[in-house]
Structures are given as C-alpha cells and as structure tokens.
Amino acid sequence: MVVSGRQTGRPTLEEVAARAGVGRGTVSRVINGSPRVSEQAKAAVDRAVAELGYVPNRAARALAGSRTDAVALVIPETEARLFAEPYFLDIIRGVSAELADADKQLLLTLIRSDKERQRFEQYLAAQRVDGVLLVSVHADDPLPDQVRALGLPAVLNGRRSEAEPVAYVDSDNVGAGRSAVAHLAGRGRRRIATVTGPLDMYVARCRLDGYRQGLAEAGLASDAALVATGDFTEEGGRRAMRELLARTPDLDAVFAASDVMAAGARGVLREAGRRVPEDVALVGVDDSAVARHMDPPLTSVRQPIEEMGRTMARLLLQEIGIASEEQPRRVLPTELVVRDSS
Template identity: 50%
Template structure:
C-alpha cells in the first residue's frame, strides 16, 4: 500500500509554510491566490487526502446535515410518507459533498443527545419534520444558531424558514368534491391535531362543508397511521351509520378506513365515498383505487434540502408553500 503523503510534503512541494498549506487544504480564508493555487497543485500531484477530523477543527464544518424527526420509530420506517420525503432530500443532496444523518428525537434521552451534538456544532444544517406542538426540539434548534428549515410548520409557531404544502386548500378541494357528488352526511378522519398539518386539513374540510351549508361535525381523530384510520372509521360508523362520505386526512389512514368499510359490507363509493390526502404510490393500488389530494411528497423533501443548501450558502431564501391538487379515481 502506498504511503499517504503528509501535509509537510505538500507544503514543501508548494513552497509555503505548513500553516498556509493547512489553511488551503481546510478551505480557510485569508490565503493569497498564488499560495492557494500552489498548494492545490501539490495536493493533486501528491494525491494528498485531507484528514476530515482536522478539517473540521479548522473550518468548524462537518459536511453533515441532519434530518430530525420527532416521531415513533415504527411509523418513521413504515409510513410511505417519510420514505418519500427522505428520497426527495437525498436526491437534492446528491450533487453536494454533504452526508445526510437521520436523527430521531422521540425520547428524552434522544433529545438530550441531540442537544449535546447541537452544542458541539456536529451538524452544518438541520431539516426538521413531524414536530408535535411547539416542542423542545424547536426551541433547541432556534437557540443553536445552526441553519434550519422546517418541513411543515410547528403548531402555534411560524419558523423563519419552512417548506409546506397547501394542506388547508387541498382539504377544501376534497370537501367540495364530495359535496359536488351529492353527498350530504360527510365525515372526516383527521390527522394528529397536535400537528399543524392535522389542524390545517381539518380546517380546510370545515371550510368546504360550511360553504355548502353543511355541518362539519362528524369528526374522528387519527394519527396518520393505518391502524388509527381503521379505528376512527369504526367509531364513525358506530356513531353515524348513515354517513355517505368520508374525507380522510392521510392516505395511510384511508387504507385502514377502506378495510373497515369493506369488512362491514359497505360498498365504496356506492354507500360511502372516500377521499384521502397525499397521493402516495399505494393510493392507486387500493380497492377501489383511491381519489385523493396530491401533494408532491418527494418534491417536498427535495425543496426542503434545496432551501437548506441555499441558507447554508448565505443566500436569501424564501419559505415555500407547494400547491396541492385533486386526483380523481374510483373511490369518490
């Protein structure tokens, strides 16, 4: 195995001091253009590979960004929504030299470890998703000064930089579609109401029904999981057996709702029309194929990463709200 060149050898070949060579290699400022060019030529000629740990000490950069989720571990890995977001983030980071680190901040110990790493500036940038309420994680990030972009907005707070979908407008589209089909006993299964996304989709549903003179009172809360959608659908049918439509504020929950409707002998859309939200890949594969509100979930992840990259470069970046649209299939 060939011997790794030393920084002293790079400095000697470039005709500069060891300190100057180190500053160039670690991309530090205040080095003349001539010295920088000489060191870069020596690095290339010798095949020198910088030591990442030493580089981090000089630049205070670790070439790593964190995707921070406050969610139960099971849902994080099983829910297609999260997988699509991660794929979008990864695609946008592919052309950079940054490593992507997944941080789960569910338990107190995990949050303490995250806080410790924030204090050590272990991450150059942060992307946060699936926050419940105004959380400790949110406060930690604000206090750290690390560039951060939120996927969605925390409940009760508007961060300086976020990427979100038009959840309220999309839910209103769903309600208007069901009203347009002649449905009048329209229920909803909400997402978690300690998340802004759950609140916004519930509000959009209410907007659509109230505009048509209908009551938005048939409500059961889920938590965006398939199991919670099944439980909420069963509860709604027990309390309101004459309901004729349901807007489900997430496709995974809608899959659970369809299973309960089928098990109880209700035809879809004959007896009960169903509209979901997200347009995850599985929505087209349900029986019947699901009418749903499309948000560009993978695009949400990509824009999240692009916004963070711009922020890290010192650019003026704007928060984004991405459009939603209705995809009509056979369930409504």
C-alpha cells in the same frame, strides 16, 4: 500476516503546497475557493491536487475551522410509526440528493427515547453538525427551539403552529382538504364526512380547515356530526369510521386525512356492507403505496414529499452560508390523484 489497514499514504495539504511550489496558505485558499489567488498559483495548485489525488482531511478541517460539513436529519421514532412509512424515505431521498450536490454529509438520527434525545442534544452541543433538519414535529416539541438556542440553523418539515418561529417547509394542507372536498362535491356527493388526524398536530388542523372551506365553497353545510378524530393510524381510522357510521349513516363520502386512516375506514365500510365508491366515496392524503394497492385504488391528495426534502436541505444550506435573521418558509402545493375510490 498482519494487515496494516492504516495507509498513511494520503497526501496532505503541505505536500500539495510543496509540489505546487507555493505556501500552505495559498493551497488552502485555492481549495476553499478564495478569490484572493492569482490565476497562476491556482493553476499550479489544481495540477498538484490532481496529480497527488489530494482529498482534504475533514477531521482536521472541522478542528481548525468551525464548520463540519455535516447536517443532521432528525426523525422522532414515535412519529415514524404513525405516518405512512415511505414518507420518510422520500424525505431522506430529497435531502440526500441536495446535500450530495453541496458535498455535505447526511447524518441520520432516529430518536426513540429520552436517553437518545439527551444524547443528541449533547451531540449538538459538541458542535458536530452545521445544521439540523427536523421531521414531523409535534406542536409541543421543544427540540427546534433548543437547536436554535444553540445557535444552530434548523429547518422543520411541517410547522408546529401558524406562527412557527423556526424556518420550515410545509405542504399546502389546507389546499389538500379543499381539493379533496371539491372533488367529492363535484361528483355529486352531498354528505361528506372527514376523519381527521390528532388535533394537537397543526397538519391535522389544517386539513380539517381545508375540508370545511371546501364544504363552504361547494355550498354544503358544515355538520359537526360529520367530523371524527383519528390519529393517523389504521386503527384510528377504523374507530373514527365506526363512529361516523353510527352518527351519520347517510354519509356518502369520506375525506380521510391520511391514506393509512383511509385504509382503516375502508375496512369498516366493507364490514358495514357499504360499497366503495358506489355507496361511499373515499379520498385519502399522501398518495402512498397503500393508496395504490387498496381495493379499489384510493383517490388521494399527493404531497411533493421528495421535493419537500430537497427544499429543506436547500434552505438549511442557505442559512448555513449566510446566517440571516429572518427564517425562510416555504409551502408547497399538493395535487389530487383521482382513482377508483371516488
């Protein structure tokens, strides 16, 4: 027996029109919520739609109209490994929730090679999505500008620089550094070091700035010897921590710009015989699962990741609706979660 698989039984707009006793145009207007329809006609159409179980065919819509009702979320794969992974899942969660409410599709695109990047650009050019969400862009990433050049709305997660021209949603990274240092200073720490992210990333520079501001506000002197550069990986955290211990053995606290780097640092501290938090207090950023499961559990600065995802989606939908000249930007607050490591 051959199964057809292709049930042509789905009602079309034309059938709805016939059943409601109106023209195609009127049905289309009702479906799309145009105000130029009489109460009576609207009611008739609504009933016909319900009776027939009509669902508009999106391909036809996309072809005839211009919008596609789909939005792309782009994650460069190189970054995906760097950040604590749950980060992306939370972003996805937030984006997905917001898009579902607006009845838009979420198209997920991982870009892991130049070939795929090219394919994606082609894809955009083929008018396949209404807008683009970009996660974790590097300072030199041209993708956001390319997207905008195609006339597509875009929203970034994180900025590439202070003067980011494209719409973005970021968290208060300066505040993250400040609150971490304030907390450490408040517990009597005086030689507070930091392990930074890669300094070609704006997020890393912001957290470093916050660290410095925090020191100043606590009346502590800044000391270049207390700053070591990592790369957001565990191994990078380890390397930076070794460097710090060699340079400034008298440090009594470390602010790591990510939980993963904090985990690396923690390993080195243990090998060096430093107890956490007795000898060295430790604070990370992300409040990830890693932080909760470290020994001792890591004090960390929480970012509202899912909320960032939601906000990104919201801004994008807004831009799709009304193509404003001005690029919206949001900076969301962070929050210190105190655990045993500090």
